[in-house]
Amino acid sequence: MSDRLDRIESIVESNARAIEASRGDLDEAKAIAESNTRAIEASRGDLDEAKAIAESNTRAIAESRGDLDETKAIVESNARAIEALGNQQAEFSAQQGTNTRDIDSLIEGISGVVTEIRAVVQRVDENSQRFDILLNDMRADRQRADERHAATQEILQSLLVELTRTNHRVDSLEQAS
Secondary structure, three states: OHHHHHHHHHHHHHHHHHHHHHHHHHHHHHHHHHHHHHHHHHOOOOHHHHHHHHHHHHHHHHHHHHHHHHHHHHHHHHHHHHHHHHHHHHHHHHHHHHHHHHHHHHHHHHHHHHHHHHHHHHHHHHHHHHHHHHHHHHHHHHHHHHHHHHHHHHHHHHHHHHHHHHHHHHHHHHHHO
16 A cells, blocks of 8 residues: 555656646746847837747747646646556555455354354263263163172072082982882
């Protein structure tokens, strides 16, 4: 943006210099005309000299007008360039506004996503805690079931031993009878 401003300032300074130069040429032409007028008055008797001076004045004025026209053309060209830069600046500002709004929308969207992610992470943490609790409960249940199974196995083993002894006694009693 400062480059554009620098270019605009440069164009304005160029215009000012061109105007000052053409003013100087115009002042010089006026001075020549005044000088010529004084010369004409001084030599009224010499018509040819007066005509030459008048022609010289006419050429000087024409040259000054040509410089003035050239200066006007430069000023108009510079004005168009400044207007074009102003239009570009306006377009840039409009695009910058659009980009800013888009960025704000993205930030809002990202903020919403971050909030949702935090909620999901919190639910995952809660579920993980529940899973750990259930896993520990399942392990405790398994250990109790293993202990009951072992106790049941012992009871069955001892009942089997007693049953076997009882069978031997019954067999012995039957053989003895």
